[in-house]
Amino acid sequence: MTNFPNDFLWGGAVAANQCEGAYLTDGKGKSLVDILPTADFGRWDALMNPKTAEQKTYDYYPSHESIDFYHNFESDLELMAEMGFKTFRTSISWPRIFPNGDDEKPNKAGLAFYDHLFAKCHALGIEPLVTINHFDTPLALLDKYNGWQDRRLIDLYLNYCEVIFKRYRHLVRYWLTFNEINMILHIPFLGGGMDVSELTDQAALTAKYQAAHHQLVASAKATKLAHEIDPDFQVGCMLAAGDTYPNTPNPADVLEALQANREGYFFIDVQARGYYPNYALALFKEKGIHIDITEDDKASLKHTVDFISFSYYSSRLVSADPAVNVETGEGNVFKSLKNPYLPTSSWGWQTDGVGLRITMNNIWDRYQLPLFVVENGLGEKDELTPDFKVHDDYRIAYLAENIEQMGLALKDGVVCWGYTSWGCIDLVSASTGEMAKRYGYIYVDRDNAGNGTNQRYKKDSFDWYKQVIATNGADL
Ligand code: BG6
Numbered sequence: 001m002t003n004f005p006n007d008f009l010w011g012g013a014v015a016a017n018q019c020e021g022a023y024l025t026d027g028k029g030k031s032l033v034d035i036l037p038t039a040d041f042g043r044w045d046a047l048m049n050p051k052t053a054e055q056k057t058y059d060y061y062p063s064h065e066s067i068d069f070y071h072n073f074e075s076d077l078e079l080m081a082e083m084g085f086k087t088f089r090t091s092i093s094w095p096r097i098f099p100n101g102d103d104e105k106p107n108k109a110g111l112a113f114y115d116h117l118f119a120k121c122h123a124l125g126i127e128p129l130v131t132i133n134h135f136d137t138p139l140a141l142l143d144k145y146n147g148w149q150d151r152r153l154i155d156l157y158l159n160y161c162e163v164i165f166k167r168y169r170h171l172v173r174y175w176l177t178f179n180e181i182n183m184i185l186h187i188p189f190l191g192g193g194m195d196v197s198e199l200t201d202q203a204a205l206t207a208k209y210q211a212a213h214h215q216l217v218a219s220a221k222a223t224k225l226a227h228e229i230d231p232d233f234q235v236g237c238m239l240a241a242g243d244t245y246p247n248t249p250n251p252a253d254v255l256e257a258l259q260a261n262r263e264g265y266f267f268i269d270v271q272a273r274g275y276y277p278n279y280a281l282a283l284f285k286e287k288g289i290h291i292d293i294t295e296d297d298k299a300s301l302k303h304t305v306d307f308i309s310f311s312y313y314s315s316r317l318v319s320a321d322p323a324v325n326v327e328t329g330e331g332n333v334f335k336s337l338k339n340p341y342l343p344t345s346s347w348g349w350q351t352d353g354v355g356l357r358i359t360m361n362n363i364w365d366r367y368q369l370p371l372f373v374v375e376n377g378l379g380e381k382d383e384l385t386p387d388f389k390v391h392d393d394y395r396i397a398y399l400a401e402n403i404e405q406m407g408l409a410l411k412d413g414v415v416c417w418g419y420t421s422w423g424c425i426d427l428v429s430a431s432t433g434e435m436a437k438r439y440g441y442i443y444v445d446r447d448n449a450g451n452g453t454n455q456r457y458k459k460d461s462f463d464w465y466k467q468v469i470a471t472n473g474a475d476l
């Protein structure tokens with residue numbers, strides 16, 4: 001018995017900057033992440049002070065080689081096809097196409113790489129799902145414009161979109177404009193390619209919302225452009241989702257949770273409805289945030305998305321009492337109280353399958369647009385045994401619980417097109433830069449310092465997921 005429709009798109013997700021490596025190969029320019037070290041050498045500090053980090057030299061940069069998907073994509077995709085993938089989510093590296101972001105002409109070798117990648121997907125019967133910008137804005141745009149704080153980024157992004165929409169028109173149908181667009185409020189460097197470290201809190205908040213506004217306009221204009229180039233294109237937004245629960249039934253906590261949820265919903269409200277919600281305008285007024293929104297921007301925002309995609313790792317928990325809110329859970333960039341009802345991973349992320357069902361129902365009820373779960377998974381330490389096996393029953397348990405709850409959300413009436421679990425092949429962690437934080441069905445023999453053979457091995461979860469797909473979610 002399955003709750004999933006026959007055409008449900010099962011698959012997995014990666015991002016160019018976390019798996020491709022080849023960071024300067026074939027004319028690629030540096031991206032934001034290419035200046036970041038691993039957690040042990042101050043990644044968080046570098047994320048918060050990127051212009052200072054840029055001047056430093058670190059011993060090791062995890063993105064430079066990563067798992068070298070650039071030179072291994074064919075055999076990697078064959079493994080994904082063996083699991084029965086119907087779809088594969090990856091991103092195009094903007095600096096592979098425009099090395100400096102504002103170059104006059106695109107880089108031919110970069111374009112050719114994605115020709116081959118997407119063609120290979122189709123040869124294996126896999127539908128590509130492509131994120132246009134996943135944490136890898138060209139580094140040169142930080143230096144020249146301070147990233148998305150500058151309005152000129154909108155046209156640079158649109159130029160990039162036009163090139164890839166036209167080039168891959170016959171190979172790619174599903175597009176996501178910005179990965180986890182709400183990340184810009186939490187890690188403005190990754191989300192917005194900007195450095196706010198020297199600004200006052202007030203000025204930084206304004207800068208982040210101004211940059212977010214530019215991305216919202218860019219996303220809407222890209223959606224319009226996509227539909228003009230090919231009316232069959234399906235364009236989605238992408239949110240780092242996960243409902244925030246109130247810590248207690250105290251109405252003050254419930255109100256606090258409502259406000260915390262709005263911080264994320266703000267982005268989809270604009271992308272799915274086409275205008276700024278009143279609560280956002282009220283917040284700007286209350287906090288003294290003045291952002292530049294032109295009449296042309298307002299007209300552009302009316303080009304809303306076709307579907308809503310999101311990442312879901314866990315729910316969050318908040319209290320209105322500042323004394324209680326002090327004890328925030330560790331490990332996650334989204335601050336949360338520790339929920340006593342939920343287990344916690346080695347990296348301090350709590351797991352909550354029911355929270356996925358709740359989140360899906362809430363998003364569906366709010367927008368009535370098809371959903372796509374484009375990230376979900378468990379980052380854990382894996383052990384490669386002497387006979388090259390990985391017994392990742394903890395990952396299977398996490399995914400089974402989440403997929404079961406996703407199925408129940410569909411049974412509730414939610415419409416969802418597909419599911420791509422995060423990091424289907426082990427890759428570099430976005431928050432810590434580690435290889436040790438693994439999400440994959442496929443183990444990659446490489447450690448945090450880049451040592452290892454880079455060989456691929458199937459984990460126990462590989463055969464398990466193959467069976468999940470073969471039975472359309474019935475056999476978990
Ligand atoms: C999401 C990102 O935030 O979570 C991915 O879109 C990221 O890029 C994933 O890798 C998991 O986070 P982490 O920090 O464990 O890699």
